[in-house]
Amino acid sequence: MNGPLAGLRVLEVGHILAGPYATMLLADLGARVTKVEPPCGDLSRQVSDAYFASLNRNKRSVRVDLSAPAGQDRLHELVRDADALLVNLKPSAIERFGLTYEALKPYNERLVCVALTGWGMDAGDMPAFDYVVQAATGIAAMTGDPDGPPALPGYSSVDNSAGMAAALGLLAQIVSGRGGQIEVSLRDVMLSQLNYHAAAWLNDGKAPRRLGGAHAHYVPAQLFPTAEGHLALFITHDGFWRSFAAEAGIEGYLTMAERAARREEVVAAVTKALAADFAVSWERRLRPLGVPAAAVRTLPQALVEFPDAVVRAGEHRLGRKPVPDRRAPAVVRPAASPRGA
Structure with missing residues (x-):
């Protein structure tokens, strides 16, 4: 791989969306990402091949049973040669599988470990899926028609936002030159993204109103x-x-x-x-x-309107990476089939 992150070696232990999206962003920029999947594979493989490809291009993949001693040995081998590990599992699983900096420090003191969870490492294993976090943090309550019920956007805004934040946190710790533990939670990321809404309530007592998608401050x-559309x-x-x-x-x-x-x-x-x-x-x-x-366009209309935003990765056509490097465009490799440990 080429790109500005060429030479960076990242391990991913995660599933579905937030963690895999974070490491795909890094892989798109040239990092060597190894996806560590359980024996049954990432759950997103069960959704569809295109779904999995949309979150896992440019990575290599290995299957490792982290619950077995041999799997732990393989994990430690991979860690010795890695710069960072990003984990997107429940806190109890992160601890049980030894995927924290404290557990892995003996094998690589300079390793950067990122724990991407729903509510934080100390908050227990309460389920934290995208729509659940939108409901819990006030996003759903301020979305939709003023006279209608709360609403949700049609895509996984929480998972994608948290993935970006996790990738940023990983790179920031890499730049510091020190190993260590980074924690990113879906809850914290979304409350942070409600910046001016939260500030209006915390400082002026002004709660956000549901405005049917209208901006709270700018009019119109x-x-x-219109006459059509x-x-x-x-x-x-x-x-x-x-x-x-x-x-x-x-x-x-x-x-x-x-x-x-x-x-x-x-x-x-x-x-x-x-x-x-x-x-x-x-x-x-x-x-x-x-x-x-x-x-307002549908997604199919938008993809026709902006053909330069589409890339091919093997047999799949996918959305282009969000941070293109026009000086040295990276080759887009398809999502890998997992190898054995």
Whole structure:
């Protein structure tokens, strides 16, 4: 592998999404990632080949029974030659299989160990799947129509976000030049990502309202119906508003403060104006003006619209890595079939 992380050796013991996504990001950037799977394989292999491929390209894979003495011996052999180990299991399993820095320090003192769990290593084994964490941290409560039930996005936002945070934590500890233990939890990552919402409540006592996907501070910044389709409009400052209002034929509401104070009036005026044309037409009209706007597309439509975001890894077509290296594009290798220990 080439790329900026070429030479970095990472072990992964995980399953399904958050941990495998974290190490795939590292592998995409050139790290040599060895996926340590149980004898039955990663659970995501049972979903579909394409699902597994979407989280495990550019890795090699070995099957190791960590519950057996021979499997522990093999783990220690792998650790001796590794820079980092990322584990995405329940806290009890992480401890039971000896996948912590304290347990592995005798075999490699400079090893960086990342424990990616749902609630933290000291919080027990309470199940922590993506949608459960969205419900527990307030995300579901602020998502959806104001008059409807709580809602969830259509993809695994918690797992993907936690994977990115875990990859960042691993690299930060590598840069420090010291081995050690890093802990990342899905709960902490999502509460961190609720940054300005949490700050508004903690400091000003302002709880977030469910606004049907509208931004809490910027107006108008939400989805609007048009003559055909919906348009995402994101007006964050007065310059954007002036350009949009002139094109849409709307007068007034010249400052951000006024638009926020008169949210319902502004939304009604924008909705009326946008009803005069199609979403794709508004997109074509507003983009040259520098106004942030996009017609709502389905995922198939988006993949057709942005073909450069698709790569081929063996027999599978997948989404491109999020941090491309245009100077030395990495070869995208397919997800590996696991070898025996």
